[in-house]
Amino acid sequence: MPTCWAGSMGNCNGGISREHYISKSLFKSSAISVEGFPWCKGTARTVGIESLTAKILCQTHNNGLSPLDKEASALFDAIREWCRRENIRPNTSPLARIARPPTVVNARLLERWFLKTLLNLSLGRDYFIGVHGLEKGVVPLDLVQICFGEIPFDGASGMYGAAHAGMMIASHDTVMFAPLLREDRVLGGLFEFRGFRFVLSLLPDGLQTMPQLEGVDAGWQQAKLLHPIELIQMQISHLITVPVIRFKW
Ligand SMILES: [Zn+2]
Numbered sequence: 001m002p003t004c005w006a007g008s009m010g011n012c013n014g015g016i017s018r019e020h021y022i023s024k025s026l027f028k029s030s031a032i033s034v035e036g037f038p039w040c041k042g043t044a045r046t047v048g049i050e051s052l053t054a055k056i057l058c059q060t061h062n063n064g065l066s067p068l069d070k071e072a073s074a075l076f077d078a079i080r081e082w083c084r085r086e087n088i089r090p091n092t093s094p095l096a097r098i099a100r101p102p103t104v105v106n107a108r109l110l111e112r113w114f115l116k117t118l119l120n121l122s123l124g125r126d127y128f129i130g131v132h133g134l135e136k137g138v139v140p141l142d143l144v145q146i147c148f149g150e151i152p153f154d155g156a157s158g159m160y161g162a163a164h165a166g167m168m169i170a171s172h173d174t175v176m177f178a179p180l181l182r183e184d185r186v187l188g189g190l191f192e193f194r195g196f197r198f199v200l201s202l203l204p205d206g207l208q209t210m211p212q213l214e215g216v217d218a219g220w221q222q223a224k225l226l227h228p229i230e231l232i233q234m235q236i237s238h239l240i241t242v243p244v245i246r247f248k249w
Contacts, residue, residue, distance in 0.1 A: 003016075004016060004056070004058035005055050005056055005057060005062055005119065005138075005139045006057060006058070006061040006064075006124055006139075006144045006145070006147070006148065007058075007186070007239070008139075008140075008144055008152075009061075009139045009144050009145065009148065011060060011061075012058040012060060012061065013058060013059060013060040014058055014059025014060050015058060015203055016055045016057070016059075018199070024158075031046070032046070032047050032175045032176070032177055033046055033047075033175065033176045033177070034046070034047050034121065034176075035177075035178050036179070036231070037125065037178070037179055037181075044176070047121070051192055056120060056123060061148075064148060065093050065112075065116055065148070067109055068109050068110075068112050068113035069113065070076075070109075071105065071106050071109035071110050071112040071113060072109075072110055074103075074105075074224055075103065075110060075245065076173075076193055078103035078245070079103075079193060079194055079196055079245075080173070080194065081242075082103075082244055083169045083170070083194050086169060086174055087169065096112070097236055097240075097242055098240065098242050100242070102231070102242075102243035102244055102245055102246040103244065103245050104245075104248055105245055105246070105247050105248065106248055107159065107228070107229070107247035107248055107249045108149075108249060109161050110159065111148070111153065111158050111159035111200070112148075112149060112187070112249075113230050114159055114191060114198060114235070115143065115146060115147045115200060116147050116191075117177070117188070117191070118177075118179075118188070118189045118200055119139050119143060119147065121177060121179070121189070122137070122139075122179065122186045122224040123137060123138075123139065124137040125137050125184060125186075126177075126184070126187045127181065127184055127185050128184055128185045128186070129143065129185070130142070130143045130185070130187070130202045131154075131185075131187070131202060131203065131204065132183065133166070136184070142154070143202070154204040155204030155205065155206065156201075156203070156204060156205060156206030156207075156227065157188075157201050157202050157203055157206070158187075158200070158201065158227070159198060159200055159203050159227075159229065160198065160199040160200075160201060160207060160225045160226060160227045160229060160230075161197070161198060161199075161225070161226035161227075161229035161232060162197035162198060162199050162210065162220065162223035162224070162226075163197075163223060163224050163226060163232070164197070164219045164220070164222050164223040164224070165222075166219070167195045167196075167197075167219070167234075168195050169194060169195050169225055170194045170195050172194075173193075173194065174188070175191075175192070175193050176192040176193075177189055177190065177191055177192075178190045178202070180211055185203075186199070187202045187203055188200050188201040188202050188203065188207075190220060194239070196232065196245075197219075197220065197223060198229075199225065206227065207225055207227070208225070209225070210222075210223050210225065228247070228249055229247050230246070230247055231243055231245070231246050231247065232244050232245040
């Protein structure tokens with residue numbers, strides 16, 4: 001019998017949702033590449049985005065998180081469009097490229113979307129979830145409440161930007177996820193979309209340096225962590241940098 005992972009908050013209603021709006025709005029590829037879990041056995045596994053939403057949240061709680069999907073979707077559309085323009089018009093004058101305003105993102109909604117996705121991927125696995133999880137594979141109440149915006153992220157936990165020189169822009173919707181594991185706990189995750197990198201940390205003390213993760217692209221290890229992340233900018237020539245995404249907190 002499937003249950004809702006937000007059930008500890010109460011008010012479950014409408015049966016277990018089968019809505020798949022993430023796959024329809026967010027990812028054209030409808031799959032996410034997952035690595036770093038033992039069940040991946042050293043290679044990236046592809047997980048259907050639809051399997052991330054089906055039968056794990058009731059209708060009420062699924063609907064309650066839809067603003068998160070909308071925000072992530074808007075950001076990924078903007079990144080997709082930005083990459084498309086950079087790929088097809090590499091010779092556009094720098095002035096025209098500077099003139100483009102950055103995409104403004106509601107950082108708190110996006111941060112909660114990363115948490116929701118991390119929870120979806122960690123659900124039912126052989127790991128405690130977060131600092132306070134008491135039962136393997138079960139989302140603890142504090143993370144449910146953070147995900148639904150009822151309480152803030154604890155201390156310095158939350159979304160980090162992971163900036164690195166020489167970022168490669170992917171021409172396809174490549175979405176990568178790898179969990180931050182410590183012993184038998186999931187304490188965060190790495191996310192990459194078309195080369196744009198984010199870390200979600202569940203550690204209240206914060207992340208000062210990138211954790212060493214086996215099998216993860218070397219660029220990650222050189223990344224500088226930005227928290228709170230305010231702006232992602234790209235260098236388009238050795239003199240010119242343009243703002244691409246501005247995060248509104
Ligand atoms: Zn529910």
